[in-house]
Amino acid sequence: MTDEQQRTYLESVRRSRFKTLIMTAHIDKAVEEIEHRRRMAGREIEYKAFELYFMQGWDYEAIAEKLGTGKNTPRRWVTGIINELSVLLWGIDEDKLK
Numbered sequence: 669m670t671d672e673q674q675r676t677y678l679e680s681v682r683r684s685r686f687k688t689l690i691m692t693a694h695i696d697k698a699v700e701e702i703e704h705r706r707r708m709a710g711r712e713i714e715y716k717a718f719e720l721y722f723m724q725g726w727d728y729e730a731i732a733e734k735l736g737t738g739k740n741t742p743r744r745w746v747t748g749i750i751n752e753l754s755v756l757l758w759g760i761d762e763d764k765l766k
Contacts, residue, residue, distance in 0.1 A: 698756040702749055713737075714745040721746050 669677065706715040713735055720726040720734070721742065731742040 695757065698753055701756060702752060705752075706749075714749065717742040717745045718749045 702718070703715050706712055717731050717735060717737075720731045721728070726734075728742045728746075729739065731737075732739050735742065
């Protein structure tokens with residue numbers, strides 16, 4: 669690579685890394701907002717199911733057993749949170765997701 673090509677490549681990498689950092693921070697804030705909303709509504713168990721599924725890699729059956737819910741309940745909760753996150757992250761209207 670020429671010096672100019674190397675500079676162009678490195679600048680591209682820097683821009684991509686910066687965009688990734690911004691998006692990661694945005695996702696973290698959205699997840700914090702979801703957790704806050706569930707806590708304020710007295711529905712922390714729904715966020716716990718989301719956390720177990722996505723952050724800890726549990727399957728729905730194990731989550732239902734741990735949280736003492738019906739077998740389909742954790743899936744419904746996680747789907748609801750994903751729909752809500754979609755609105756926070758991408759501006760997708762919840763009504764259009766149904």
